[in-house]
Structures are given as C-alpha cells and as structure tokens.
Amino acid sequence: MDLKNNLNPTLRIAEKMDRLEKKMTYLASYLSVMEERLAQKRAKKMAKRKEAFRDELFSYEIRTLSHDQYVQAFIQPEIDKLGKNYKLKERAKKASFTRKLSRSNDASKTTLTDAFHQDIQLLHQELEEKKQALIRSINVLERSSQALKDAEKAYQEEKARVQSILDFEEKALKDQDEETLKREKARLDRMLQVMKTKLEALRLEHKNLLLAGQQELPEDIILRLQGLRMQFGGLVAVSDLSFDVKKGEIFGLIGPNGAGKTTVFNCITQFYKPTKGDIYYRDKRNDVINLNHYAVHDIIHQGIVRTFQNVELIWELSILDNLLVGAHSLYQTGFFHHLLKTRRFQREESVLRQKAIKVLTDLNLIAYKDFYPIGLPYGILKQVELARTLMSNPQLIILDEPAAGLNDLETDRLIQTIRKIQKEYKVTIFLVEHDMGLVMELCDTICAISFGKMLAIGTPKEIQSNPVVQEAYLGGE
Amino acid sequence: MLEHRPLQQSTPLSTWKKLTKHPFFGVFLSLFVMILIRILGNINAIPSGVVDVFAIIWIYIIIGLGFTLLLGYTGLASLGTAGFIGVGSYVVAYILGTAGMPLIVAFIVGIMISIGLGTVVGFISLRIEGMYLAIITLGLSEILVEVFKFWTKVTKGLVGFQLDRYTILGFAVREEQVYYVLVLALVLTMFAVLNIINSPTGRAMLSIKNSTSAAQAMGISILKFRLLSFIVSTVLAVIGGMLYMMYTRSTIPNIWNIALSLNILAAVVIGGAKSIWGVSLGTIFIFGFNQLVLARIPFFARYGNASLFINGALIILVVMFYPGGIVRMFSDLSRISKKAYHWILSKVKEYRYGPEE
Numbered sequence: 001m002d003l004k005n006n007l008n009p010t011l012r013i014a015e016k017m018d019r020l021e022k023k024m025t026y027l028a029s030y031l032s033v034m035e036e037r038l039a040q041k042r043a044k045k046m047a048k049r050k051e052a053f054r055d056e057l058f059s060y061e062i063r064t065l066s067h068d069q070y071v072q073a074f075i076q077p078e079i080d081k082l083g084k085n086y087k088l089k090e091r092a093k094k095a096s097f098t099r100k101l102s103r104s105n106d107a108s109k110t111t112l113t114d115a116f117h118q119d120i121q122l123l124h125q126e127l128e129e130k131k132q133a134l135i136r137s138i139n140v141l142e143r144s145s146q147a148l149k150d151a152e153k154a155y156q157e158e159k160a161r162v163q164s165i166l167d168f169e170e171k172a173l174k175d176q177d178e179e180t181l182k183r184e185k186a187r188l189d190r191m192l193q194v195m196k197t198k199l200e201a202l203r204l205e206h207k208n209l210l211l212a213g214q215q216e217l218p219e220d221i222i223l224r225l226q227g228l229r230m231q232f233g234g235l236v237a238v239s240d241l242s243f244d245v246k247k248g249e250i251f252g253l254i255g256p257n258g259a260g261k262t263t264v265f266n267c268i269t270q271f272y273k274p275t276k277g278d279i280y281y282r283d284k285r286n287d288v289i290n291l292n293h294y295a296v297h298d299i300i301h302q303g304i305v306r307t308f309q310n311v312e313l314i315w316e317l318s319i320l321d322n323l324l325v326g327a328h329s330l331y332q333t334g335f336f337h338h339l340l341k342t343r344r345f346q347r348e349e350s351v352l353r354q355k356a357i358k359v360l361t362d363l364n365l366i367a368y369k370d371f372y373p374i375g376l377p378y379g380i381l382k383q384v385e386l387a388r389t390l391m392s393n394p395q396l397i398i399l400d401e402p403a404a405g406l407n408d409l410e411t412d413r414l415i416q417t418i419r420k421i422q423k424e425y426k427v428t429i430f431l432v433e434h435d436m437g438l439v440m441e442l443c444d445t446i447c448a449i450s451f452g453k454m455l456a457i458g459t460p461k462e463i464q465s466n467p468v469v470q471e472a473y474l475g476g477e
Numbered sequence: 478m479l480e481h482r483p484l485q486q487s488t489p490l491s492t493w494k495k496l497t498k499h500p501f502f503g504v505f506l507s508l509f510v511m512i513l514i515r516i517l518g519n520i521n522a523i524p525s526g527v528v529d530v531f532a533i534i535w536i537y538i539i540i541g542l543g544f545t546l547l548l549g550y551t552g553l554a555s556l557g558t559a560g561f562i563g564v565g566s567y568v569v570a571y572i573l574g575t576a577g578m579p580l581i582v583a584f585i586v587g588i589m590i591s592i593g594l595g596t597v598v599g600f601i602s603l604r605i606e607g608m609y610l611a612i613i614t615l616g617l618s619e620i621l622v623e624v625f626k627f628w629t630k631v632t633k634g635l636v637g638f639q640l641d642r643y644t645i646l647g648f649a650v651r652e653e654q655v656y657y658v659l660v661l662a663l664v665l666t667m668f669a670v671l672n673i674i675n676s677p678t679g680r681a682m683l684s685i686k687n688s689t690s691a692a693q694a695m696g697i698s699i700l701k702f703r704l705l706s707f708i709v710s711t712v713l714a715v716i717g718g719m720l721y722m723m724y725t726r727s728t729i730p731n732i733w734n735i736a737l738s739l740n741i742l743a744a745v746v747i748g749g750a751k752s753i754w755g756v757s758l759g760t761i762f763i764f765g766f767n768q769l770v771l772a773r774i775p776f777f778a779r780y781g782n783a784s785l786f787i788n789g790a791l792i793i794l795v796v797m798f799y800p801g802g803i804v805r806m807f808s809d810l811s812r813i814s815k816k817a818y819h820w821i822l823s824k825v826k827e828y829r830y831g832p833e834e
Contacts, residue, residue, distance in 0.1 A: 091831055092829050295698075297693050298696070306694050308691065308694075314683055328680070331677045341676070345676070388695075
C-alpha cells in the first residue's frame with residue numbers, strides 16, 4: 001500500500017502537506033508550554049530566595065513574643081510530648097499489673113494493688129516535676145508592652161524590606177523570562193514563516209493536480225459508501241451497501257446479530273480490503289479521497305479513528321501513556337530523535353502531554369492519569385478509549401458497540417460523554433450499537449441492515465415505525 | 478504564629494533518598510560498581526579471573542538490553558542471538574587480524590552486516606510469530622555456526638581464531654583499557670535503551686505486543702516497528718560480539734551455540750523482561766552464578782551444559798509463579814518487609830501497653 005501512495009502524486013503531496021501542518025501546530029503551541037515551564041522554574045527559584053531570608057526574619061520575629069506566647073510556641077510542644085510519654089508508661093505499668101494480677105493468688109492481690117497505685121502516683125509526681133523544670137528552664141523575661149510594640153514594628157519593617165527585595169528580584173526574573181519567550185517566539189515565527197511558504201507552494205501544486213480528476217461529493221457529506229461488497233470465500237458478509245454520513249451528525253448503524261455491522265467498520269478502517277465498491281471520504285483539506293487506497297495504519301492520518309468492541313487498551317502502559325499512543329500519528333520525529341532525546345522530540349512530547357492532560361480533564365478522567373488499565377472498571381476503560389480517539393485530532397470517530405457490557409448508569413454517562421465530544425471537538429460520530437435506547441436517544445440518522453443488505457435509513461422515528469425493520473428484529477409471521 | 482520558624486534540616490538519609498529518585502541514578506550506580514570491580518582487580522582484592530567474568534557479563538548485558546526490546550517490548554522471541562554475536566566476533570577477527578585494517582572499519586562493516594541480518598529476520602517475523610519464529614531464528618543461528626566452522630579461509634575453522642595484540646591509532650591496547658571501553662559502551666547502551674523505552678517508539682512496540690489491531694488503528698505500522706526492533710537487537714548483539722573479540726582476543730565456533738542463546742533468554746526472562754535493571758540483574762545472576770559458583774562444583778564442572786537444567790527450572794518457576802522477574806522481587810520484598818515490620822510493632826505495643834484506652 002505504501003507503494004501505491006508513492007506512485008500517486010496527489011497522495012504524496014497530501015502527505016507532505018499533512019506533515020508540514022502537524023509540524024506547524026507543534027511550533028505554534030509550544031510557546032504556551034514554554035511559558036508554563038518558565039513560570040514553574042521562576043516560582044522554584046523565588047521559593048529558594050525566600051528561604052535564604054528565613055533565619056534573619058526569624059531572629060526579628062522571636063523578639064515580638066511575650067513570655068506566654070513564647071511558652072506556647074516552644075515549651076508547650078515539649079510538655080505535650082512529655083505527657084504522651086508518661087501516658088504510655090502508665091499504660092505499660094497497668095498492663096503488667098493486670099498480667100501479674102491474673103497470675104497471683106488472693107493473698108498477694110492487695111499488696112500488688114497497693115504497689116501499683118503507689119507507682120502510678122510516683123509517675124504523676126515525676127511528670128509534674130519535669131514540667132515545672134521545663135518552664136523554669138527558659139530565661140525570657142516578661143517584656144514591657146512598649147518593648148513588644150517596638151519589636152513588632154522592627155519586624156514588620158524588616159519583613160517589608162525583604163519583600164521589596166524579593167519583588168524586585170522576581171520582576172527582574174520575569175523580564176528575563178519574557179525576553180527569552182520573545183526571542184523564542186521570533187525564532188518559532190521565522191520557522192513558521194518558512195514552512196508557510198512551503199505549504200502554499202504545495203497547496204497550489206495539490207490544487208492543480210486535483211482538478212484533473214476528483215470524485216464529486218456534496219459539500220456536507222463526510223463519508224459515502226458506494227456499492228460496498230465484502231466476501232469471505234463463498235460467504236457474503238456485506239453486499240451492495242450504499243449510504244452517506246453527513247458532517248457533524250451522529251450516525252447509527254443497527255442490525256440483528258451477524259448482519260455485518262462490524263464488517264462494514266473494518267472495511268472503512270481498511271482492516272479488511274473490500275471485495276468491491278468504494279469508500280469516499282472528505283478529508284481535512286476538503287478533498288475527496290478513496291479510503292481503499294490507504295493502508296490500515298494510514299487511515300488515522302486522514303482523521304478517522306475507531307474504538308473496538310472489546311476494549312483494546314495497552315495493558316502495560318498507564319492511562320496517560322495510552323493517550324499518548326493515541327497521538328502516535330502526530331509525532332513528526334523518528335527513531336533517532338527518540339534515541340538521542342533531541343530538543344525537537346522533547347518539544348513534541350511536552351505539547352502532546354499537555355494535550356492529553358486537557359483531554360483527560362475534559363472527560364473527568366484526570367484522577368486515573370497514572371493508573372494502569374488492569375483493575376479499572378469497564379465503564380472507565382470505555383471512556384479512556386474514547387479519550388484516546390480524541391488525541392489524534394479526528395474528524396470522524398467510529399465507535400464499535402460503545403455500550404456493550406455497561407450498566408444503565410454507565411450508559412447514561414457514556415451518552416453524555418459522546419454528546420459532549422460531538423459538541424466540543426466538532427467531530428462526526430458513526431456508531432454500531434445493540435442498545436436500542438442509546439441509539440434512539442443519541443443518533444440523528446439511523447441505518448438498519450440485515451444479512452449485509454440495507455433495510456432502511458432515516459431518523460429514529462422513521463426507523464421505529466418501519467415494518468421491514470420490525471420484521472427483521474422480531475421475526476416475520 | 479511564627480511563620481519564619483526554621484524548617485527541618487536535610488539529613489544524609491533524606492539526601493540519599495532524593496538522589497535515588499533521579500532518573501539516571503541506576504546508570505550512575507552501575508557505572509560506579511563496574512569501575513569499582515576493575516579497581517579491586519587492580520589491587521588484587523579479587524582475582525583477575527573474576528574480573529574477566531564480570532567483563533563478559535557486561536557484554537552480555539549489552540546484548541540482553543537489545544534482546545529485551547525484542548522480547549519484552551515487541552513481544553517477539555528469537556533464539557538467534559548467539560549466531561549474531563559470533564558474526565561480530567569474526568568480523569573484528571578478520572578485519573583486524575587477517576586484513577590488517579583499523580578497528581573503525583570493523584565497526585562500520587559489523588554494523589552494516591547486522592542491519593542486513595536484522596532486516597532479513599524482521600521480514601520473516603511479519604509472516605511467522607511465536608514459537609515458529611524462535612525455531613527459524615535458531616536455524617539461522619545454526620547456519621551461521623556451520624559457516625564459522627567450515628569457511629576456514631576467513632574463520633580458521635574449528636580451532637578458532639586467535640588475535641595478537643592490536644593497536645588503535647598507533648597505541649598498543651591493553652586489556653584494562655578495553656574494560657573501560659566495555660563500561661562506556663554499556664553505559665551508553667543503557668542511556669539509549671532508557672530513552673527508547675520512554676519514547677513513542679517504546680510505546681509503539683508495547684502496543685504491538687499488547688494488541689496489533691489497536692496499534693494499527695492508532696497509526697502504528699507493524700512492519701516498521703518489528704523491523705526496527707529486530708535491527709536494534711541485532712546491531713547490539715553484533716556490537717557485543719565485537720567487544721567480546723576485543724576483550725578476549727579469541728573466538729571459537731562452538732561457543733556461539735544454542736546454549737548461549739538460551740542463557741540470554743533465561744537472563745532476560747528471569748530478571749524481568751520489561752526493565753533494564755531486570756535484564757542487568759538477570760544476566761549477572763545467570764552468567765555470574767554459572768561461572769563463579771556452579772563452575773566450582775565438581776559435577777557441573779565436569780558436565781558443562783548441566784547448568785542449563787538449573788536455568789530451565791528457574792525459567793519455568795519464574796514464568797509460572799513470578800512473571801515480573803527478579804526485579805519485581807525488590808519492590809515486593811520492601812513492601813512485604815514494611816508490612817511485617819508494622820504488624821510486629823503493633824503486636825509488641827499491644828503486649829506492652831495493653832489495649833487502647
């Protein structure tokens with residue numbers, strides 16, 4: 001299939017344009033990542049500077065304390081510790097006493113009890129003495145209120161002075177960072193400019209080539225199946241299926257078991273090569289392409305991404321890394337960049353990491369960021385798979401039985417998530433589902449098939465009242 | 478109250494803990510250990526034979542690190558490693574010994590040959606998987622061994638190839654200097670493999686192992702990454718062979734047999750196939766145990782291959798009961814010991830202080 005791509009000049013140029021556009025998005029979005037990073041670095045530096053003034057300020061602060069406050073601050077914790085210690089000692093005495101008591105005879109019981117009480121009393125006395133000793137040990141005199149006021153004033157003045165120094169330093173650092181950002185922005189802009197001119201040239205070439213022969217497809221249609229037929233040996237799974245999917249709608253494909261729904265999906269995403277028929281698709285550049293010309297792993301580059309009937313997450317990677325696998329088609333750096341961990345690769349990685357965190361936050365999954373998929377509930381895994389599809393900037397998301405294996409509550413959440421995705425990410429959604437409630441509630445258009453042939457297509461109401469569909473589901477009389 | 482009270486000072490323990498969290502801490506620690514072993518050898522604290530054993534182990538760790546990308550990440554089993562190592566050793570032998578060309582030529586030729594071999598096996602792996610791939614790579618390795626045995630013009634046949642002392646850039650090379658080259662090569666390989674497994678390449682390889690269809694749907698080309706992992710592992714194996722020849726200056730066809738491939742497989746599986754520390758520990762365990770402990774026991778000294786019984790039994794035990802490998806044992810042990818410590822502490826407290834009030 002790669003060979004075919006190389007032979008077809010239009011596809012080759014389209015791929016080049018795709019790569020350039022992706023590179024440009026990295027350059028454009030790197031500045032915000034860098035700003036965030038610089039701010040973090042600055043905060044760290046300032047915290048360190050603040051730390052340097054701590055001792056000096058403490059010496060001022062300690063003078064503002066009255067005697068009682070001093071005791072409260074420094075002696076009380078020690079006294080508390082002592083109290084705790086003696087409490088434990090008392091408990092130990094009591095435990096050993098109960099043990100001895102259970103072993104002794106009646107005659108010695110009274111003497112034991114007396115000894116125990118005496119011990120406890122001794123302990124209390126010791127504790128009291130130690131406490132007094134601690135309080136006596138400090139030699140801070142009671143200061144006059146005037147002295148305290150002066151000390152407080154001095155402390156506040158010193159604090160203000162330190163704060164002004166810190167503010168000044170922070171401002172200097174900020175200016176420096178802004179300078180860096182400006183320089184970086186200029187550099188990125190220069191790179192972007194070069195790329196833009198290149199892209200313009202490519203676009204022109206692309207347009208000229210396209211005029212030669214492009215499939216006609218109405219503006220508002222994103223996917224068109226034309227006479228699709230899929231045959232496995234003698235078994236015909238799908239025969240002569242044709243329908244259109246409109247841009248921005250939620251399209252549902254329904255049918256009884258074995259109707260060939262998943263086969264249709266696999267044909268669109270090129271897991272199976274259709275025996276006959278064409279699949280036309282309007283890509284990001286508004287050009288119409290025939291998906292049959294692409295390899296399985298090239299489909300995602302055109303903006304089509306799918307989920308699977310059984311959750312197909314990467315079990316050995318954390319949720320965040322799973323999302324980054326979803327963004328694999330966006331990486332423009334190759335093996336040697338990864339091997340040497342170059343700056344360009346790190347730039348891409350940081351941009352995509354930020355994006356993954358944004359997607360996870362949007363879908364309320366951020367709490368599971370560092371978890372591994374093993375052991376998470378099925379509903380969450382389905383949502384993670386949905387989140388993964390969003391990483392590759394899709395136009396068309398294909399969902400294979402999204403509600404399979406979910407309970408009612410999880411299905412409700414899923415419906416809301418799908419709605420949210422459609423609205424916020426402006427994607428078209430194409431789904432197969434057995435859960436009629438979900439399909440009827442969610443879909444704008446429904447297509448019903450049975451034994452690989454189309455039965456009906458229309459709005460949910462039309463489908464529900466269609467006698468042919470009813471017969472296929474409930475059986476004829 | 479008292480917002481500027483001094484914080485707690487950092488203790489040596491807390492500094493050490495902070496240090497261990499650094500991502501490259503392990504690499505620097507192993508660098509330290511490797512150099513320490515050489516220094517101990519220099520002052521005769523450990524016999525020079527043991528230092529040689531460790532030097533060979535460092536080479537096998539390099540090879541194991543390549544192998545772990547193949548087995549632990551892309552999920553392909555290969556038993557051809559020994560043959561590829563042999564190729565590396567004979568390339569250095571021929572180009573330094575017979576042709577009399579400088580070492581750099583040997584490295585360039587060796588890497589070109591390894592890329593070719595890796596590509597061939599990689600293409601085979603697209604059609605055949607699992608046990609059958611292992612059998613085919615085993616066959617390839619055996620073919621290579623036969624070539625080593627009977628292409629006497631180049632390899633000097635069954636007696637093996639002995640190399641005289643050689644020079645690099647006009648300097649006569651001593652064994653100690655090659656040891657440091659080995660250490661450098663291992664550290665660089667560790668950095669490279671760490672970088673790869675934490676990059677999209679490593680993630681793509683893991684996705685292929687977990688689910689080929691999900692990987693394809695995410696735009697990961699199976700062809701590209703299988704070829705890539707085979708090429709990387711073959712290049713590392715051939716480099717390992719070249720380093721082996723540089724260090725020992727002798728090679729015999731019979732070393733590069735299936736037993737070595739199996740030992741490397743055992744080292745990777747027993748150590749933990751997904752972690753470079755696991756591979757290092759496993760290699761030290763398998764080869765160090767074989768050569769430093771088992772070789773001293775009369776029975777194993779007499780029947781050389783008997784140590785394979787022990788390795789095989791260990792593989793079965795690890796795969797069945799402890800799939801994480803030795804490296805998991807450390808985290809598990811620390812967790813269990815912490816739990817046990819707290820349990821014992823609570824029991825002692827209960828006895829001493831009686832029930833909670």
